[in-house]
Amino acid sequence: MKPLFNPGPSPNVRVILAVLMALGLLVADHHQHHLELLRTALSLVTYPLQLAADRPSQLFREARERLAGQDVLRDENTGLHRENLLLKARLQQFESMEAENARLRDLLGSSLDVGERVLIAEIMAVELAPYRQQVMLNKGTNAGVFVGQPVLDANAVMGQIIRANPFSSVVLLITDSDHALPVEVNRNGLRTIAAGTGPNHDLELLYIPKNADIQVGDLLVTSGMDGRFPSGYPVARVKTVRQDPDNPFTTVIAEPTARLDRSREVLLVWNLNETSRLQALTAEAAKPRDMPQ
Numbered sequence: 099m100k101p102l103f104n105p106g107p108s109p110n111v112r113v114i115l116a117v118l119m120a121l122g123l124l125v126a127d128h129h130q131h132h133l134e135l136l137r138t139a140l141s142l143v144t145y146p147l148q149l150a151a152d153r154p155s156q157l158f159r160e161a162r163e164r165l166a167g168q169d170v171l172r173d174e175n176t177g178l179h180r181e182n183l184l185l186k187a188r189l190q191q192f193e194s195m196e197a198e199n200a201r202l203r204d205l206l207g208s209s210l211d212v213g214e215r216v217l218i219a220e221i222m223a224v225e226l227a228p229y230r231q232q233v234m235l236n237k238g239t240n241a242g243v244f245v246g247q248p249v250l251d252a253n254a255v256m257g258q259i260i261r262a263n264p265f266s267s268v269v270l271l272i273t274d275s276d277h278a279l280p281v282e283v284n285r286n287g288l289r290t291i292a293a294g295t296g297p298n299h300d301l302e303l304l305y306i307p308k309n310a311d312i313q314v315g316d317l318l319v320t321s322g323m324d325g326r327f328p329s330g331y332p333v334a335r336v337k338t339v340r341q342d343p344d345n346p347f348t349t350v351i352a353e354p355t356a357r358l359d360r361s362r363e364v365l366l367v368w369n370l371n372e373t374s375r376l377q378a379l380t381a382e383a384a385k386p387r388d389m390p391q
């Protein structure tokens with residue numbers, strides 16, 4: 099039975115023919131470049147297929163780079179946030195130091211105006227009881243602090259030392275209800291007593307006659323009559339003058355000039371001679387024990 103199709107050359111012959119044709123094409127292309135156009139056409143045809151084959155790997159690389167970029171950005175953002183917090187904290191310290199330097203400059207200017215021996219002290223604690231107007235300083239008898247010593251801030255009189263320990267001391271503020279200070283009106287020399295009012299944080303002028311020349315805005319300064327505070331230190335400004343028919347005296351309220359609730363540094367003043375200082379110490383020691391200290 100004859101086969102329907104002629105099987106043709108054997109496989110070995112076919113391979114040899116294919117190799118010879120390939121060699122011939124390579125030689126012809128090398129010398130004559132006849133296949134350049136064909137190669138260009140085939141590259142245009144296969145380019146979309148190459149893009150399609152490379153797209154998954156490209157997407158994977160882009161996703162990995164995007165995730166890596168997000169991690170880098172997240173790390174950079176975290177670092178910048180921390181650095182921002184640190185800079186803000188340092189800025190707060192700089193602002194605090196700047197304010198402290200301003201206060202110290204004010205105190206230095208006040209000490210030059212005082213013209214006496216002075217010592218800068220810092221407030222350590224504030225009495226929290228509403229009817230006690232006292233603060234504690236970080237200077238005591240080891241620094242020469244003594245009972246009755248005047249205490250000022252950069253603006254005016256704050257109070258006086260009522261208790262002195264080796265390393266600390268207690269100041270009775272002029273607004274305490276147990277404190278009274280001889281003052282005079284700077285405008286006309288009218289003398290009176292400025293007594294503390296406690297929780298009101300004001301001063302009340304005692305025994306002002308109704309015909310006295312005193313006005314709102316008058317500056318009150320120390321008169322020096324008590325032998326402790328030298329004369330001429332600012333104390334307060336008059337803010338209320340009221341005539342009460344039932345009161346034989348004029349009601350006068352003054353606001354302290356010192357920043358009693360804001361000052362952190364104060365001036366301790368040595369303004370007494372030795373005799374007056376001994377008298378002050380003797381008077382302090384002779385006080386009855388039941389009197390507030």
